Amino acid sequence: MNITVKEYFTDEGLPCVDITGCDEFVPAHIFECGQCFRWNRVPDTENTYVGIASGRVLAVSACVKNGENVITLANTDEALFRGFWKDYFDLERDYAEIQKELSRKDGYLGAAVGYGRGIRILKQEPFETLISFIISANNNIPRIKGCIEKLCAAYGKRICAEDAFVSYIARISGADKSSVCGEYHAFPSPEELSAATKHDISACCRAGYRCEYIEKTSRAYKDSPMDTCKIKTASADDARKMLRAYTGVGPKVADCVLLFSGLRTDVFPVDVWVRRVLEKLYFKRKVTAAEAGAFVSGHFGELAGYAQQYLFYGMREDPSVFDSMSGQSN
DNA sequence: TTGCAGGGGTCAA
DNA sequence: TTGACCCCTGCA
Numbered sequence: 001m002n003i004t005v006k007e008y009f010t011d012e013g014l015p016c017v018d019i020t021g022c023d024e025f026v027p028a029h030i031f032e033c034g035q036c037f038r039w040n041r042v043p044d045t046e047n048t049y050v051g052i053a054s055g056r057v058l059a060v061s062a063c064v065k066n067g068e069n070v071i072t073l074a075n076t077d078e079a080l081f082r083g084f085w086k087d088y089f090d091l092e093r094d095y096a097e098i099q100k101e102l103s104r105k106d107g108y109l110g111a112a113v114g115y116g117r118g119i120r121i122l123k124q125e126p127f128e129t130l131i132s133f134i135i136s137a138n139n140n141i142p143r144i145k146g147c148i149e150k151l152c153a154a155y156g157k158r159i160c161a162e163d164a165f166v167s168y169i170a171r172i173s174g175a176d177k178s179s180v181c182g183e184y185h186a187f188p189s190p191e192e193l194s195a196a197t198k199h200d201i202s203a204c205c206r207a208g209y210r211c212e213y214i215e216k217t218s219r220a221y222k223d224s225p226m227d228t229c230k231i232k233t234a235s236a237d238d239a240r241k242m243l244r245a246y247t248g249v250g251p252k253v254a255d256c257v258l259l260f261s262g263l264r265t266d267v268f269p270v271d272v273w274v275r276r277v278l279e280k281l282y283f284k285r286k287v288t289a290a291e292a293g294a295f296v297s298g299h300f301g302e303l304a305g306y307a308q309q310y311l312f313y314g315m316r317e318d319p320s321v322f323d324s325m326s327g328q329s330n
Numbered sequence: 331t332t333g334c335a336g337g338g339g340t341c342a343a
Numbered sequence: 344t345t346g347a348c349c350c351c352t353g354c355a
Contacts, residue, residue: 034338133338134339134340136338136339137338137339137340138336138337138338138339138340139337139338139339140336140337140338141338143337144338209340209341210339210340213340213341247340247341248339248340248341249340250339250340250341251339251340252338252339252340253339253340256338269338271338271339272337272338272339273338274338289339312338316338
């Protein structure tokens with residue numbers, strides 16, 4: 001990937017970088033495809049999102065300038081971009097090539113890829129991803145986001161945005177500066193979160209039976225963190241086993257953590273949405289999660305994780321993208 | 331206002 | 344393989 005980075009300051013004095021040479025980057029698709037919970041669209045903007053990752057706040061937008069796609073990252077300089085955000089957004093990977101390969105595999109994927117162009121799989125912090133997807137079990141996105149925000153507010157480090165950042169957000173959204181939030185919280189570290197009991201966690205974020213999972217997993221993680229090197233080199237099944245050693249992690253959550261923290265791309269989280277896609281497109285009948293999992297690992301191989309994201313996003317956002325495709329899988 | 335079903339699973343029997 | 348688990352939301 002040959003990306004070009006231009007560093008500058010906005011009128012407010014906020015450090016920014018403009019990235020060109022990366023056509024596969026659509027903020028709405030990246031942040032609303034179900035992989036992350038701490039990125040939110042700035043009200044009254046079409047394509048600008050603010051999020052927190054590893055204790056850093058960033059505003060992301062994309063537009064076309066002079067016929068060229070430009071990604072603007074605000075509140076970072078070039079050094080921080082190269083040292084952190086470039087990897088977080090997986091900007092080294094050639095998604096156009098992945099899309100080509102998936103489209104060749106099967107007609108349904110071709111349709112899904114066409115719809116979800118611009119999705120990128122983020123490399124999120126493993127502990128945050130682990131706890132977030134434990135909370136996601138049998139839960140819906142607004143509530144998951146609410147639980148996570150409350151946990152962060154209670155146990156995470158406070159981050160005060162610079163005045164220039166608040167002014168920038170106010171300007172691009174047309175909002176009054178006083179209405180723009182300037183306070184954020186990092187996701188708590190294993191040490192911070194493991195200090196809380198399940199009762200504390202329950203009082204804080206009302207996550208029900210998942211609170212016990214959060215307590216146990218935070219404490220276990222503090223003593224025995226994920227061995228990401230081992231996870232990357234092990235077989236997919238062994239990697240899943242390592243994740244499932246944490247309480248509250250079953251097959252679906254394990255695959256989500258592996259995929260969305262950028263550790264593996266050959267896993268395929270099967271939840272009710274994905275199962276619906278597979279049943280509708282490939283099986284034409286009801287299947288179990290295990291049956292679905294066995295099918296996809298053979299059918300999609302190393303690119304299973306990307307296939308999952310495109311299929312899932314297409315099915316959830318607009319199931320009609322598959323309507324003209326019946327009978328075209330191979 | 332109330333009651334009920336269902337939600338992007340996991341655990342234990 | 345099945346039921347219980349906590350809590351919220353939408354709907355009748």
